[in-house]
Amino acid sequence: MLMAGCSTLGWYGQAARGQLELLTQREDIENLLAAPDTPPETRRKLELVMTARDFAHDELALPDNGSYSHYVDLDREAVLWNVVAAPEFSLEPRTWCYPMVGCLAYRGYFRRDGAQRLAERLAAQGWDVRVSPVAAYSTLGRLRDPVTSPMLAWSEHRLAGLIFHELAHQRLFVRGDTTFNESYASAVERAGLERFLKHHPEHHPDPARPAPGFDEMEAAFNRMLLDFRNRLQALYARDLPEAEMRRAKQACFERLQQCYRQFRDCHNDYRFDTFMQRGLNNADLAMVATYQLGTDAFLDLLAEYAGDFERFHQAVERLAETGPEQRAAFLAGGANANSDRTSPSSCRACCWQGDGDEPAIDACAAQTNPDKGIRAIDR
Numbered sequence: 001m002l003m004a005g006c007s008t009l010g011w012y013g014q015a016a017r018g019q020l021e022l023l024t025q026r027e028d029i030e031n032l033l034a035a036p037d038t039p040p041e042t043r044r045k046l047e048l049v050m051t052a053r054d055f056a057h058d059e060l061a062l063p064d065n066g067s068y069s070h071y072v073d074l075d076r077e078a079v080l081w082n083v084v085a086a087p088e089f090s091l092e093p094r095t096w097c098y099p100m101v102g103c104l105a106y107r108g109y110f111r112r113d114g115a116q117r118l119a120e121r122l123a124a125q126g127w128d129v130r131v132s133p134v135a136a137y138s139t140l141g142r143l144r145d146p147v148t149s150p151m152l153a154w155s156e157h158r159l160a161g162l163i164f165h166e167l168a169h170q171r172l173f174v175r176g177d178t179t180f181n182e183s184y185a186s187a188v189e190r191a192g193l194e195r196f197l198k199h200h201p202e203h204h205p206d207p208a209r210p211a212p213g214f215d216e217m218e219a220a221f222n223r224m225l226l227d228f229r230n231r232l233q234a235l236y237a238r239d240l241p242e243a244e245m246r247r248a249k250q251a252c253f254e255r256l257q258q259c260y261r262q263f264r265d266c267h268n269d270y271r272f273d274t275f276m277q278r279g280l281n282n283a284d285l286a287m288v289a290t291y292q293l294g295t296d297a298f299l300d301l302l303a304e305y306a307g308d309f310e311r312f313h314q315a316v317e318r319l320a321e322t323g324p325e326q327r328a329a330f331l332a333g334g335a336n337a338n339s340d341r342t343s344p345s346s347c348r349a350c351c352w353q354g355d356g357d358e359p360a361i362d363a364c365a366a367q368t369n370p371d372k373g374i375r376a377i378d379r
Helices: 002-025 028-033 038-062 110-122 155-169 177-200 213-236 242-267 281-290 295-305 310-321 324-340 361-367
Strands: 070-074 079-087 096-097 100-106 107-109 130-134
Touching: 002 070, 002 107, 028 038, 028 070, 038 155, 038 177, 079 110, 079 281, 107 110, 110 130, 130 281, 155 177, 177 213, 177 281, 177 295, 177 310, 177 324, 213 242, 213 281, 295 310, 295 324, 310 324
Parallel strands: none
Antiparallel strands: 079 107, 079 130, 096 100
16 A cells, blocks of 8 residues: 555656646747747647637637647657556556546656556556557646647647647546547547638648548548457457467457558558557557547537537537436447448458357457448448
8 A cells, every 4th residue: 555655646746747847848829939030840830729729719619718829848759658558358448546537547657767667567467558658638727738849740630630639628528437538529629620621721631632531541440440349349258268368369459450451451541550560459449449439429419410519519518417327328329330431432441250260269250240341441
């Protein structure tokens, strides 16, 4: 207990120091834009931030509270690093509990070495672990969150989307419900970015392709991962000896890599190679589910209100006041509808049909019609 207490105090200490750094080093963006020595690329990105902030308030009904009106130049690649962990044979992420926000499915560190030390301890205990760099986070409107230099390293459209995502957390946050919060913010990011690019096509990543076509591949990729997660979850629910379960798990992740290569080559799109090549584990799929599991449900809800963001937010706020079971059922409704959604083209991504040599290994294949493969991609 004493060791756990010291560890917790150490985490809060580094968190306080990291937040203090952001507060004391920030500069007013308006002053930077007026300064003649501001680098051109920094100036261009900061101008985009200001445009995105105004758009978020005027068109997306998101807060206008002074957040992202200041800039902090950091000497590192990320503002913080999140540790995500899941058991060896489960896709339910470990949670850490905090005052005011409740329990979250990640633990953040302002220095990578701190995150790495926790990850190593968890891995030694048998957890699947991932350390991920984070460019921005939200204090939920309690402080004026700044733009950071790691944010400016993002492409223009992704930077605007990040602003929308973090401001969505300031509009609505349900204590202790990470998946609901992140899926909601991801939906606001995606729909908001689509509208933003229609108004500001100069920031489109591919001007030759009309919005929202550029992100259809990303949506299809995420659905492929969620579909695989469901199959792996069914495997973990089986009563198998540990050694056999471990072999089956490895075989399923290998099959996912095969499916991804077919998906990538079919569409001639290699943007997800870095993510896939880092050696996926349960923590990665848990993280994908946290941010994407209910995104389609929220997008459908926005469509019910004909794209009226204010009425949409109000509906989500009413939903937030219900219990965790009702919120989970809402998210699951969107996830279950994935099979009815189309992909960017009709080419086949992967067939999950097993080879018949090992029933446990074929568990991932057994959850859907093998003639359809990954349904969200196969249409």
